[in-house]
Amino acid sequence: MNMFTLAQKSLLNRKSTVLLTLLTIAVSVMLLLGVERIRTQAKASFANTISGTDLIVGARTGSTNLLLYSVFRIGHATHNVNWQTYENIKKHRAVKWAIPLSLGDSHKGFPVLGTSTDYFKHYQFGKKQHLSFSQGHAFEKPFDIVLGAAIAKKLDYKLNDEIVVSHGAGNTSFHHHDEHPFTVVGILKPTGTPLDKTLHLPLSAIETIHNSGHHDHKHLNSDLIGEPKQITAFLLGLKSRIQVLTLQRSINTDTKLTNNEALLAIIPGLTLRQLWEMLSMVEQVLLVISGFVVVSGLLGMLTSLLTSLNQRRRELAILRSLGARPWQIGMLLVSESVLLTATGCILGIGLLYAVQLITSAQLQEISGLQLSLTWLTQHEMLLIAGVLISGFLVGLIPAWRAYKYSLSDGMSIRV
């Protein structure tokens, strides 16, 4: 009889303990892979959100804060940027394009972004991909609105629907600007970034919804920018990327350029890197913790194998009398633990996919994190291989004990 089938039969004979051991290993493997998956995919989705932008400029704050609120819609701006300053910097000779961003309003909990049509022309995500429309086009009139892919799906909005946008960033607002309904003229293709959850309005519209008291029909003409006094932040693209450091320095320190306004310019790629270097400690700790969970799972297996060994001395003696050699007895124990770990790993992977499938929608809603159901990555395979090897190594301990027993015991067992 094959050693593995023998191990399998022997294991099936001890169902309840084996099942519990399996579950321990499965849960620990799931945790290890899950932590790894969230870590890498969260990083990847962050990295994909902005590309091709040379500088982000906002009121002076922490560089991470500016990046988070301007691009990822996490947190809030502490101050605004004067429109005049924006115009000033836009005229700088190194600047190729500028995109104004005005944040702070919401529609049913989704952020509303006031911007110019340059946004659809110059904003890039992923690996320098431009935005594209799945339906419709960019806004052309002051009361046009362009939706991110996720909103259109979630709230079931179609082209030409009318939407009311509220003031403030809460889920509901107590004074809706009912008098200014917007018409959906475009829906963007999914990008996998916070953009999918954003409503895009012309900059002029942001001003109008705040002047709700007096109806100003002057804006009903085709002016998309209006006369904004302030914006939240803006993105800059430069003619040459070599100018990035110089212009960043100018914006941060040159009072003439910024009209004495305290502004902060950041390089998105650099700030993102710094954020990760800051968070790498947390990542390492998470990985170490889930590693220890796997270790404790394997230790549980070791315990159950060792305690069962005493009860199985008679079984082992019978195998000996049937002609099994001591090393074969040892092999039996090793193959048992390998079988247990392998099954545990498979079960753990299955659990991971099940949990991911069930929670992914909620996770995306709560944290904006998109976890894709990808096949195991090379890194994850390596982790699993590591678990299997440790399972094998752990199996050597009871195997050695069983080998010793079968050498000394013979048929007569003195327990």
Place this chain on the structure above:
Amino acid sequence: MQKLKVIIIVSLIAAFTSLSTYAEPSKELFWDELIPKGHMQLEQQAASSHSENAQANWVQPELDAPVVKELNGKTVSIPGFVVPLEGDDELITEFLLVPYFGACIHVPPPPPNQIVHVIIKDGVPIDSLYDAIVVTGVLSTKGWSGEIAEVGYSMKGIGVAPFEG
């Protein structure tokens, strides 16, 4: 440790490919070799960088700092620090190479002829921005759109190795 190994392997591959693809071996280049002879700018900058006078501090070094035209098309290795521009969570595909760390915060940025804009098609893993690296690649002195202010060095990167000096 693992990343370091990757970097070493990448640099080894890079060394081989650069040997086989290009007839001339890459030349180790230092930052002052990027400034045309007789052009005094480093001293100026050093003087302004730690000046007490905040007003003087923001004065930019000349934007039209000239480049050494002879370096165009040469395969060179330059040591420096990375200011990442593009990339994903693992690899950096586009970055600025600068001669000193923190070029972006405490002191005025280097003049355009002391910055190399590097594009590496397949990207390289960079572990820490605090560590100096050596980039090997083909240097180009062509400006982007012809304006004086936009002249500078760009490089098609082949490989990156940790700096050991």
